[in-house]
Amino acid sequence: MVEPVGLTGEGLGAGEEVGETVEEKVKRIYGGVVEVREPVRNPREMVRLLRSEYRLVVDERLVSLVVAAFLAGRPVLFEGPPGTGKTEIGEAILSLWAGKTAFVIPCSSGYDEYRVIGDFHPLMAMRLGFNEKSFIPRPLLAALILDAGVLVDEIRRSSEEFQNLLLDVIDKRRIIVPEIKRVFRARGIGFQFIFTSNPEDIAQGELSDAFLRRVVRVRFDYPPPSVEREIVRLRLDVDVELPDELLSAMLRVVGELRRRAVYKPGPADTVLWARIAARLARLRGDSRVTRRDLIDAASIVLYKRVGEEDVVDAVLEEQL
Ligand SMILES: Nc1ncnc2c1ncn2[C@@H]1O[C@H](COP(=O)(O)OP(=O)(O)OP(=O)(O)O)[C@@H](O)[C@H]1O
Numbered sequence: 001m002v003e004p005v006g007l008t009g010e011g012l013g014a015g016e017e018v019g020e021t022v023e024e025k026v027k028r029i030y031g032g033v034v035e036v037r038e039p040v041r042n043p044r045e046m047v048r049l050l051r052s053e054y055r056l057v058v059d060e061r062l063v064s065l066v067v068a069a070f071l072a073g074r075p076v077l078f079e080g081p082p083g084t085g086k087t088e089i090g091e092a093i094l095s096l097w098a099g100k101t102a103f104v105i106p107c108s109s110g111y112d113e114y115r116v117i118g119d120f121h122p123l124m125a126m127r128l129g130f131n132e133k134s135f136i137p138r139p140l141l142a143a144l145i146l147d148a149g150v151l152v153d154e155i156r157r158s159s160e161e162f163q164n165l166l167l168d169v170i171d172k173r174r175i176i177v178p179e180i181k182r183v184f185r186a187r188g189i190g191f192q193f194i195f196t197s198n199p200e201d202i203a204q205g206e207l208s209d210a211f212l213r214r215v216v217r218v219r220f221d222y223p224p225p226s227v228e229r230e231i232v233r234l235r236l237d238v239d240v241e242l243p244d245e246l247l248s249a250m251l252r253v254v255g256e257l258r259r260r261a262v263y264k265p266g267p268a269d270t271v272l273w274a275r276i277a278a279r280l281a282r283l284r285g286d287s288r289v290t291r292r293d294l295i296d297a298a299s300i301v302l303y304k305r306v307g308e309e310d311v312v313d314a315v316l317e318e319q320l
């Protein structure tokens with residue numbers, strides 16, 4: 001599938017020049033969305049910025065492990081249950097490390113090199129031939145050229161062929177595009193990879209031994225209640241009070257559901273539950289969340305599977 005980037009109709013789009021190199025195209029196409037800052041590579045400082053700028057609670061040990069892997073030239077695999085922050089934390093760490101907004105590649109089975117490295121604009125290729133002029137760079141190549149990080153999300157959803165393609169790029173730190181007779185090499189160490197995966201998710205493929213040999217694996221899990229409490233407080237974005245005893249009850253509810261229910265709510269669900277309850281309180285003219293707001297919000301946030309409402313109701317009844 002080809003989608004025109006920066007091109008309109010049959011002609012060349014605004015800013016497009018026929019003699020443009022791939023590097024110039026990358027800057028023109030992606031430059032506007034990639035924010036540049038000083039790279040931050042000190043784990044303690046990264047933890048501080050993850051909290052203040054990205055509103056993420058991440059412990060220093062995890063950040064240090066990722067930084068050590070990057071320094072050793074290894075990609076990192078974040079593996080763990082849904083809603084534990086793998087994607088957001090990965091993207092934020094890569095962005096701080098490189099000093100540039102990270103590129104995110106959401107995997108699906110149809111992903112191939114044309115979707116991530118580049119392809120040809122059909123009309124331009126017809127007019128100008130399959131060469132650098134009609135070539136459209138895609139995110140992986142753009143990240144290598146800009147020395148930015150790449151978050152490959154849900155790697156298990158991709159094919160083994162695609163995983164091998166990524167490993168080859170990571171190992172050699174270069175991308176060859178034979179059609180335009182060019183080799184692109186990474187120039188800095190900003191170009192790093194974090195993969196995410198949720199092994200418990202159904203209908204996902206296995207990761208090959210070759211893949212696992214290359215990456216270092218960082219295990220994510222549900223945070224202890226004290227950390228999850230901090231996360232909810234940090235993420236509560238409405239000026240409505242959430243009383244401490246209600247937050248404690250919420251944490252007991254999600255903890256119990258993680259033990260008893262098939263759908264196990266992650267911190268992402270706890271945060272959403274608090275946010276919706278706080279908005280309900282506001283709509284009802286209250287300045288603090290009540291038990292009723294929490295029960296009502298739970299009915300849209302925690303009821304995920306048909307037939308599991310009873311378990312959720314029982315746990316709410318017991319703990320709230
Ligand atoms: N450590 C954390 N700090 C702050 N927020 C967190 C944290 N962990 C989880 N969250 C909450 O979860 C959301 C991020 O979840 P994210 O999508 O990154 O999880 P995930 O592990 O990638 O989940 P999935 O497996 O479903 O893709 C945040 O928007 C926030 O509400």
Ligand SMILES: [Mg+2]
Pocket residue numbers: 086087088153196
């Ligand atoms: Mg994710």
